[in-house]
Amino acid sequence: MAFEVCMPQLGLTMEEGTVSQWIKHEGDAVKTGDVLLEITTDKLTNEVTSEHDGVLLKIVAQEGEDIPVKGLLCYVGQPGEAVGDAPAAAAAASHAVNRAVYRPSHRQDM
Numbered sequence: 001m002a003f004e005v006c007m008p009q010l011g012l013t014m015e016e017g018t019v020s021q022w023i024k025h026e027g028d029a030v031k032t033g034d035v036l037l038e039i040t041t042d043k044l045t046n047e048v049t050s051e052h053d054g055v056l057l058k059i060v061a062q063e064g065e066d067i068p069v070k071g072l073l074c075y076v077g078q079p080g081e082a083v084g085d086a087p088a089a090a091a092a093a094s095h096a097v098n099r100a101v102y103r104p105s106h107r108q109d110m
Contacts, residue, residue, distance in 0.1 A: 002077030003052045005036060007061075009069040010046055016068045017041050024056045030076055037073065052076050058083050 007017050017039040024036050030050045037048050057075040061067045075083040 002057055002075045002081045002083045003054075005048065005050065005073045005076060007039065007067045007069050007071045007073060008046075008048060010041060011043065014041055014069055016066050016071075019061045019063050019065050019067060019073070020045060021063060022059060023047075026056055026059055028056045030054060030056055036076075039067075048073065050076055055079050057081055 010017070018041070020038040020040045022037045024030055024034065030036065031053050032050055034050045035047045036050050036056065039046055039048055054076045055078065057077050059074045061071070061073045067073060075081075077083065
């Protein structure tokens with residue numbers, strides 16, 4: 001089974017990150033803890049590591065692209081596995097639809 005690698009939330013206010021550089025490329029073998037790519041936010045640059053052993057099957061988010069938190073970056077799985085064709089933009093749209101907005105009420109029931 002292929003695993004999705006998604007944009008992590010690196011801070012409470014982080015909404016998106018930019019793919020700075022892919023360290024691994026499609027077809028490369030990866031082990032748990034291997035650095036897959038570097039992402040940049042308005043405050044820092046960080047590495048995204050693999051949580052699974054396998055092969056980098058497909059890169060969805062390209063270098064320079066802004067991806068929302070939980071947006072799809074790539075797939076890691078076993079060689080020859082089929083993966084979805086969902087582009088990063090579709091993942092971003094899906095995330096935006098599912099995101100709830102918290103608006104505190106200013107009631108004074110005391």
